[in-house]
Amino acid sequence: MIEFKNVSKVYETGNRAVRNLNLKIDDGEFVFIVGRSGSGKSTLIRLLMRELKATEGTITVNGKELGRLKRSEIPKYRRGIGVVFQDFRLLNDRNVYENIAFAQRVIGASGREIRENVPEILKLTGLSAKYKNMPNQLSGGEQQRVAIARALINKPSVILADEPTGNLDEKNSEEIMKLLYEINAMGTTVIVITHSRGIVEASGKRVISMEKGTIRSDTGQAAAAQADETVPWETAEPNWGGII
Amino acid sequence: MSTFLYCIKRGLVNLRKNWLFSIASTATIAACVFLFCLFYAVVVNVSNIAYQAETTIGISVFFNEGVSAEQKEAFKEQILEHGGVKEINYKSADEAWESFKADYFGDKAEELAEAFADDNPLAESDSYEIFLNNIEDQQAEVDYIRGFDIVREVNYANSVVSALKEMNTLITAVSVAMISILFAISIFLISNTINLAAHFRKRETEIMRMIGATNSMIRAPFVVEGTFIGFAGALIPIVSMLFLYKRAEVYLAERLSSSGQLSALADIATLIPFKEVYPVMLAAGAVLGVGMGFVVSFLTIGKHLRV
Ligand SMILES: Nc1ncnc2c1ncn2[C@@H]1O[C@H](COP(=O)(O)OP(=O)(O)OP(=O)(O)O)[C@@H](O)[C@H]1O
Numbered sequence A: 001m002i003e004f005k006n007v008s009k010v011y012e013t014g015n016r017a018v019r020n021l022n023l024k025i026d027d028g029e030f031v032f033i034v035g036r037s038g039s040g041k042s043t044l045i046r047l048l049m050r051e052l053k054a055t056e057g058t059i060t061v062n063g064k065e066l067g068r069l070k071r072s073e074i075p076k077y078r079r080g081i082g083v084v085f086q087d088f089r090l091l092n093d094r095n096v097y098e099n100i101a102f103a104q105r106v107i108g109a110s111g112r113e114i115r116e117n118v119p120e121i122l123k124l125t126g127l128s129a130k131y132k133n134m135p136n137q138l139s140g141g142e143q144q145r146v147a148i149a150r151a152l153i154n155k156p157s158v159i160l161a162d163e164p165t166g167n168l169d170e171k172n173s174e175e176i177m178k179l180l181y182e183i184n185a186m187g188t189t190v191i192v193i194t195h196s197r198g199i200v201e202a203s204g205k206r207v208i209s210m211e212k213g214t215i216r217s218d219t220g221q222a223a224a225a226q227a228d229e230t231v232p233w234e235t236a237e238p239n240w241g242g243i244i
Numbered sequence B: 001m002s003t004f005l006y007c008i009k010r011g012l013v014n015l016r017k018n019w020l021f022s023i024a025s026t027a028t029i030a031a032c033v034f035l036f037c038l039f040y041a042v043v044v045n046v047s048n049i050a051y052q053a054e055t056t057i058g059i060s061v062f063f064n065e066g067v068s069a070e071q072k073e074a075f076k077e078q079i080l081e082h083g084g085v086k087e088i089n090y091k092s093a094d095e096a097w098e099s100f101k102a103d104y105f106g107d108k109a110e111e112l113a114e115a116f117a118d119d120n121p122l123a124e125s126d127s128y129e130i131f132l133n134n135i136e137d138q139q140a141e142v143d144y145i146r147g148f149d150i151v152r153e154v155n156y157a158n159s160v161v162s163a164l165k166e167m168n169t170l171i172t173a174v175s176v177a178m179i180s181i182l183f184a185i186s187i188f189l190i191s192n193t194i195n196l197a198a199h200f201r202k203r204e205t206e207i208m209r210m211i212g213a214t215n216s217m218i219r220a221p222f223v224v225e226g227t228f229i230g231f232a233g234a235l236i237p238i239v240s241m242l243f244l245y246k247r248a249e250v251y252l253a254e255r256l257s258s259s260g261q262l263s264a265l266a267d268i269a270t271l272i273p274f275k276e277v278y279p280v281m282l283a284a285g286a287v288l289g290v291g292m293g294f295v296v297s298f299l300t301i302g303k304h305l306r307v
């Protein structure tokens, strides 16, 4: 479970990006975070990754209070959180297989584990045929799938995605979202920041709307339960790229 | 194990991407270690020659004309009583002439000395040759001997030895200065190489951090790179010293034995066996090269990790 209690984040510039925020996300939930540019969505994710420390309040993830983590405990904590960004953040000098295996090498997995796990994730993300390709030999959607595969390989309990479809066309966006729903269906908590109204409306999932660093509205878990039966893309509105 | 090999591999990849700086750093370390080895070899050998000169040449005491054998014997007794003497040998005038001929004329001794026939030019050159237990006492002993009325002249290795010792002081001063400068340049270059590598790998480092790599894991490839540079830098001079030293030994032996005048020096002026000087050279390589590469890269990359 993820819980924010009276969390504020003030950057060194004096910029108050998050103000007195309270939020609870249960295990296995799928949550969208929307809001205008500068409303503090990315800051929220960086706080969750413990890349930033909250100025006030407490953030608890799976029973661990992030503010109390020692420096040496942070890497281990991050292994339980997979992150995906708009710009993919792949190693451009290494192929698909190596990019994914990289996340395993970094945590000291054995060669055997790597040889077992990587093909499995490649299959799940539909990249089996492209494992030898370099990132520049892939479409944007494929590159994002590599990033997701890398985020997944260490079996995190939470996936954080900051505008994962921001650089993708409609078809690729759909596929990435479908993959994220599948991952969520397997039990992983997924938090997605997006500017795409189409994606959000079609999903029927919980939507947290931010404004000036606080939560303006939260459809809550109830809304998500109601909309569970919705088939995402058949009901998508035509203005899929509209800014909320 | 796989992680360990991976770090090594990434370190070597860094090295290749960064080849110009890597070569510059390696070359400077090589120069630094090489100079150390060279100066060390010169200094220990010069000291050794000085020591050999002192111990094998001994103190030669010559007497005034007409000093009787009894007086000489009494002198010997007094010297022995005075203490500190390891050995005292009487060398008659004939013996002195024989050894002079051998030293000075070399192989052609008999032929060239023919002219002198039975007329020993070194008559009255009988002497005592004195060796001390403790070479440091030499000057005091010489002063003591000079105090005897019957003594005409005292020869000892002083002038050669003090010249050699002065030379060594100079060499040491110069080498300390040069090695320090090269050492500083090496540190600067390795540090720069690692900074450059960190710059090239900034993206990779960020990704590593994002997916939960520990600092030591992020650090490892850079430290491998620095240590490898240090290792290569140390290896080159140490291997080349092996060859140079062997050549120097051969050269010195040939030069001294082929020139009659210096052949007496051949016994004294031999190089210390290589296997005796080698451990210090290896230690210098390990410290100035490998150790420095490790420490500097470790500290340099540490600065990048703090942010
Ligand atoms: N490193 C930083 N230092 C200072 N201020 C920052 C920093 N990062 C973000 N901010 C500020 O904090 C506020 C929130 O930024 P944040 O990146 O969280 O917004 P966002 O909701 O993700 O916006 P976008 O939709 O454009 O990505 C903004 O006013 C931004 O200018």
Ligand SMILES: [Mg+2]
Pocket (backbone or CB within 6 Å): A041, A042, A043, A162
């Ligand atoms: Mg953002």
